[in-house]
Amino acid sequence: MKIMSTKDAKNAFGMTIDTARTEPVAIEKHGRRVVVAVVEEYDRLKALEDASSGRAKRSTGEDGQQ
Template sequence: MQSISARDAKNAFGRLIDMARAEPVAIEKYGRSVVVVLAVEEFERLTAKAKKQVATAASGRRPAHEG
């Protein structure tokens, strides 16, 4: 995961978008990561996976191995 300062993210927002489409980007304030920007496709993949895990846990079944 790449990192970028909040100031650089603000000043080069288009670049941040391009970076986030390739891989998640941590935004740092005062040298500490505070948020992560990621592509909508990755967000949707992660939320779908989380929903599937919740549904599986609620049903009492063990999840199939995902790779």
């Protein structure tokens, strides 16, 4: 995980985004982590959530189909 200060993340925002596409980037303010930027892991978790939500809707009939 790459660690950056808020100042560095702001000044090199493009690089911060590019790095977050391949590994988590922790952004710290006064030595305390305030944000972790991730892309791949978020996409994976969102897909799992969407799949789980779709199953829950189908099993309870909330998708409007009978």
